[in-house]
Amino acid sequence: MEIAPLIHSRTFYCDFSQNFAVRPNDLNVQWAMNKILPAMRDVDILNGVRCMFATDGKLCIAGVACNFRYFVENYLSADERAEAANYLHDERGREVKIFLGYAFKGSGVPDVSDSKLWQMFKQNLAPKWNNQTVETVTAPYESCKTKSVGGKKSPVATINGIALYETDGRDDKSLFDSFLAERKNFCSNVDAIKIAESGEFDVIAATRTVINRLQQAEAQKKTQPSATRQEQPNQTSRQPFQGNRTQSPRPNSKSEEKSSLLIPIVAAAAVIAVIIYLIAS
Numbered sequence: 313m314e315i316a317p318l319i320h321s322r323t324f325y326c327d328f329s330q331n332f333a334v335r336p337n338d339l340n341v342q343w344a345m346n347k348i349l350p351a352m353r354d355v356d357i358l359n360g361v362r363c364m365f366a367t368d369g370k371l372c373i374a375g376v377a378c379n380f381r382y383f384v385e386n387y388l389s390a391d392e393r394a395e396a397a398n399y400l401h402d403e404r405g406r407e408v409k410i411f412l413g414y415a416f417k418g419s420g421v422p423d424v425s426d427s428k429l430w431q432m433f434k435q436n437l438a439p440k441w442n443n444q445t446v447e448t449v450t451a452p453y454e455s456c457k458t459k460s461v462g463g464k465k466s467p468v469a470t471i472n473g474i475a476l477y478e479t480d481g482r483d484d485k486s487l488f489d490s491f492l493a494e495r496k497n498f499c500s501n502v503d504a505i506k507i508a509e510s511g512e513f514d515v516i517a518a519t520r521t522v523i524n525r526l527q528q529a530e531a532q533k534k535t536q537p538s539a540t541r542q543e544q545p546n547q548t549s550r551q552p553f554q555g556n557r558t559q560s561p562r563p564n565s566k567s568e569e570k571s572s573l574l575i576p577i578v579a580a581a582a583v584i585a586v587i588i589y590l591i592a593s
Contacts, residue, residue: 313418314453317432318373320348321380321410324403325444334436334449336415343368348411350510351377351499355409358382363488363500364413366512374422374492375413375429383412387426396430399441420458421493464490467515468523471530474508479517491515 316336322328331341347366355362361378376383384396400408412429416422436449464487467475477487484500491498491514502508502518505525518526 313416313420313422313456313458315414315416315422315424315456316453317436317451318344318375318413318415319411319433319437320345320352321408321412321437322402323437323441323443324401325442326446329446329448331448333440334432334451336453337450339371339373339415340368344373344415347373347497347512348377350507350512352409352411353504353507355379356407358501358503360501362502363485364411364498365488365492366497367495371415371417372492372495373413373415374424374488375411377411378409380408380410380412383410383426384430388430389427392427392430395434399433399438416456417453418458421461421489423457423459459489461489461493462486469527471526474513475515476508476523476526477515477517478523479503479519484517487515487517 317334318332318336318339319334320328321333323333330345332339332344335341335344344366347364351362351364355377356379358378361376361383363374363376365372365374367373380396381400384393384400388396402408412433414422414424414429414432432451436451440447440449465477467477469476477484479501488498488500496514497512498515498517499507499513500517502516502522505522507513508516508518508522508526
């Protein structure tokens, strides 16, 4: 098993790089961004962190999306918190939002602790923190131990092929490990419907509110086809009437029929009269 740091974050002076702040050189950048950006949605107001895993069939990415202060205060030791204190804000005093993770190759589940994630930040991004130009650090792979994971519970629902679990309100790390082992794209702590509807994940752990909204939307879809079928007979019954309006009117009475017969008789009599006149002259 080999892993390399993968970090998407602003620094003290510079905004987010569309090429990542830290990454391995063989990363498919656009694919990785498509997975990471939904996971980072509104993390500045998120209660907890979002664990995310994704694979393109060749390379896997995994990590946490969060407010960096929350990660530091809740997952690091006292000494590590003291070290990280200088990286919680940018030059305007805004709290730093971050995806802090890694790319990896090989089978199994990487044994990456929260302290290891901090070391990746400290070694790769911290030295560039005060640079005033956007820069991407290319990080090498290194060997990593693997770990075993336990079983998982059944989903509360499956909608449009997405397995839904109810989030525990923190980070759902046991689910994260389970679906990383199965190589299924996963995002936890989903509290926004747009993340669920992004189509980027096979499995999500979401709030009860998000699950309810997805179930309601699915129920409405199932009722729409029957409603359409009920409307179709009415549309068909109206069509003959609409077609009749474009047709020429037909005779409505016997007098109209007689009038139509007199016209050729009168015309024939006129022709005969002309012929007799010509002979007589």
